[in-house]
Amino acid sequence: MSDVEIIGLSKDFGNFVAVESVSTVFREGTVTVLLGPSGCGKTTLMRMIVGLEKPTAGQVLIGGKDVTRVATSKRRIGMVFQYPVVYRGTSVARNLELPLIADKVSKAERKKRIDEVAEILGITDLLGTNVDKLDNAGRQKIAVAREVARKPEVLLFDEPITNVDLTSKLELKRALKSVFQELRQTIIYVTHDQTEAMSLADNIALMNEGKIVQLASPNVLYNEPADVFAGWFLGNPGMNFLRESFVIEHGMLRSPFLPAPLRVNGETSGAEVLGIRPEYIGASPEPIPNSIEVAVMSKSISIGGQALLELELGGQQFKAVIDHGSGKKMRDRAWIKMPPSRLFLFDSGGQAIASSLSDE
Amino acid sequence: MTQQNGNHVLRMESVGKAYGNTQVLRNVNVTVSAGDFYVVSGQPSSGKSVLLRLILGLESPDSGGIYLRGETVTDEGPQKRNIGYVPQSFALFPNKSVRDNITYPLRLDKASKQVIAETLERVTELLNIKDLLDKRPDQLSGGQKQRVAIARGLAKDTDIFVLDDPLVGLDFKLREKLIDDLKKTRAALGVTFIYSTSDSLEVLLLASRVGVLSRGTVMEEGELADVYDEPNFSASMETLGFPAVNFLDGKMTKAGSASIVECALGSFPMIKSDYEGPVVLGIRPEHIEIQTEKAGQNFLSKVLFTEDVGGSEIVYAESNNVRLVLVLGASSPLLSEIQAGEFAASVRPEYVVAFDPETLQRITHGRESPRV
Numbered sequence: 064m065s066d067v068e069i070i071g072l073s074k075d076f077g078n079f080v081a082v083e084s085v086s087t088v089f090r091e092g093t094v095t096v097l098l099g100p101s102g103c104g105k106t107t108l109m110r111m112i113v114g115l116e117k118p119t120a121g122q123v124l125i126g127g128k129d130v131t132r133v134a135t136s137k138r139r140i141g142m143v144f145q146y147p148v149v150y151r152g153t154s155v156a157r158n159l160e161l162p163l164i165a166d167k168v169s170k171a172e173r174k175k176r177i178d179e180v181a182e183i184l185g186i187t188d189l190l191g192t193n194v195d196k197l198d199n200a201g202r203q204k205i206a207v208a209r210e211v212a213r214k215p216e217v218l219l220f221d222e223p224i225t226n227v228d229l230t231s232k233l234e235l236k237r238a239l240k241s242v243f244q245e246l247r248q249t250i251i252y253v254t255h256d257q258t259e260a261m262s263l264a265d266n267i268a269l270m271n272e273g274k275i276v277q278l279a280s281p282n283v284l285y286n287e288p289a290d291v292f293a294g295w296f297l298g299n300p301g302m303n304f305l306r307e308s309f310v311i312e313h314g315m316l317r318s319p320f321l322p323a324p325l326r327v328n329g330e331t332s333g334a335e336v337l338g339i340r341p342e343y344i345g346a347s348p349e350p351i352p353n354s355i356e357v358a359v360m361s362k363s364i365s366i367g368g369q370a371l372l373e374l375e376l377g378g379q380q381f382k383a384v385i386d387h388g389s390g391k392k393m394r395d396r397a398w399i400k401m402p403p404s405r406l407f408l409f410d411s412g413g414q415a416i417a418s419s420l421s422d423e
Numbered sequence: 424m425t426q427q428n429g430n431h432v433l434r435m436e437s438v439g440k441a442y443g444n445t446q447v448l449r450n451v452n453v454t455v456s457a458g459d460f461y462v463v464s465g466q467p468s469s470g471k472s473v474l475l476r477l478i479l480g481l482e483s484p485d486s487g488g489i490y491l492r493g494e495t496v497t498d499e500g501p502q503k504r505n506i507g508y509v510p511q512s513f514a515l516f517p518n519k520s521v522r523d524n525i526t527y528p529l530r531l532d533k534a535s536k537q538v539i540a541e542t543l544e545r546v547t548e549l550l551n552i553k554d555l556l557d558k559r560p561d562q563l564s565g566g567q568k569q570r571v572a573i574a575r576g577l578a579k580d581t582d583i584f585v586l587d588d589p590l591v592g593l594d595f596k597l598r599e600k601l602i603d604d605l606k607k608t609r610a611a612l613g614v615t616f617i618y619s620t621s622d623s624l625e626v627l628l629l630a631s632r633v634g635v636l637s638r639g640t641v642m643e644e645g646e647l648a649d650v651y652d653e654p655n656f657s658a659s660m661e662t663l664g665f666p667a668v669n670f671l672d673g674k675m676t677k678a679g680s681a682s683i684v685e686c687a688l689g690s691f692p693m694i695k696s697d698y699e700g701p702v703v704l705g706i707r708p709e710h711i712e713i714q715t716e717k718a719g720q721n722f723l724s725k726v727l728f729t730e731d732v733g734g735s736e737i738v739y740a741e742s743n744n745v746r747l748v749l750v751l752g753a754s755s756p757l758l759s760e761i762q763a764g765e766f767a768a769s770v771r772p773e774y775v776v777a778f779d780p781e782t783l784q785r786i787t788h789g790r791e792s793p794r795v
Contacts, residue, residue: 072490097666100594100596101564101565101566101594102564102595128504214735233728233739236728236730237727237728237739240728254596255594255596256595257595257596257732257733258595258730258731258732259735261730261732261733262728262729262730262731281731284752285733295596296596297733298733299732299734299735300735301596301599301733335785340734342734342752342753354521361606363627363630363645363647364628364648364651364663365627365628365665366624366628366665366666366732366734366750367665367666367708367709367735367737367750368651368705368707368709369709369735371628372486375607384734387709391652393647395684419716
């Protein structure tokens, strides 16, 4: 297992820049998820690491060795695709063993590896079964097991759960999680699904418009977004952004959204956008002390029965997520509170500003 | 539950529809009022599209009546009904610009130049696609194509629109944006939307009123919050629940002034019912509470997997060989309780709803327990 390092990696398709000078390191023994909307460049980036796509510029290093011009088959990379690749008409055990024979792994070692991965994935009982008898999710598990057993330098997963039916998705996610945790292989995993990323990743490389916006643990990415895109993309629904909603003078921030001025600790210049996640806005159906009165435009039900409110103040709409009971009592006015520690400042270009807010 | 007749823009009464020997819909009753965002919620292939096609006049019912804006339209074709339509699988003309794609139905209707220009301005503004007007479909992303298709369906001078699962297959975050835009669009146009989906979260986020389609009929309809809190059928609880509602087998017996249900999680006192026998118990994920101490009514659960959905944590667990789904706030202090892999949990009896396994109808629910 090895670090994967990419240096200034770019890919153009005619006038379209799919990946723009990306440099980063995917650490040995960790799971990095390339997350982003369709068209963000995550698949192209992965295909360049595998060698299925030739970079316009830049280098790919695996274990410190430049493999930019090395053929895919020589890169010692394992891949799991959207659709399961299995050897039809043979048993599960044979599916796992064939690549190991090709890799000249000894018989004893083959058995050891197959038994180990089958145990972790919960497919020991299936080893004698013909793969043709398995459903899509079952076959995908076999595809995962086969690549994992080969112990390549790096394992790449390209949306492996996307084409599995809803009921099997969870089971497959569980299986992947156990493999990732037990074997600690170097894994790069591509998805557009934030839940999958948050649940499986050690680190998420969030991509937008051909660039990595932020590479951080799920927790840091969620709680300390590097820009407005990261704040919006993670979260359900994403972060609220209030524009032209405050002034900063003498280190104090004043806003119609806040009952009292807040102290800005750190950088103050360039701040133009105030961000807060919907679940951190407190909203009461009755007046409460130190709150701001806002209009309730609509309400709906969200995850776990929570109430999702669409609120409005001074022409700006924003969302708040509150408990079911309070949501039911909500009429056309709400009294809101925004905890200073949950507020973020961004500049006009959407980049986070290194500062925090606190009560005076 | 039923509202006054006055402002019903659509009513379906005892509508039935069969294809050959297959009875797709039977005894369907639907009432939609002006300004509703009415969502027909049902599993895939439950008959949602057929129901919408009957409303549009693309199919005629075998029995029953359909009334639109106070007039009988049961045997009228789509022209007379004047309903806007966003179909599920949209086909944009590949060789036409976005502008021509959107205005095509208006030109077909021989609308005046002024009406066409005004409508185009309005729908492209609402759906945020003004800067795409000169592009061709192959220059658009999947989300943009969907927006253009929705805009084309909405580019009609009328008061009722039917949208057949228009967001199916879209990325999660794209859907989040379009859900907002659809709600705002309906409100801005002041029109009625009749919308179908099989996605629970979409129903919850969009609907003002909901009709639950199951077993070929609309089992229940009402205001979203009312059906959510007091589902009369297990199908309603199932379709209006994210994450998925827990359904457990149980057995109900009479015991003095109450009824009791026994299930894998223990026994619960229920409000008295004459029913005795097997029941299906519905328990919402948010009503399974993690306990820090192991008390008498608690049951032990093993954590199978947890999922961070952004702001909430979904916990998949197993208790006495029954799969359970729980949901916690992402910053809940109780999250530490599940780290160990095993935790104690409880359910307040009032949150346990008993349904008849044959009819799916609600029988009773648990008795309120004192709050500590």
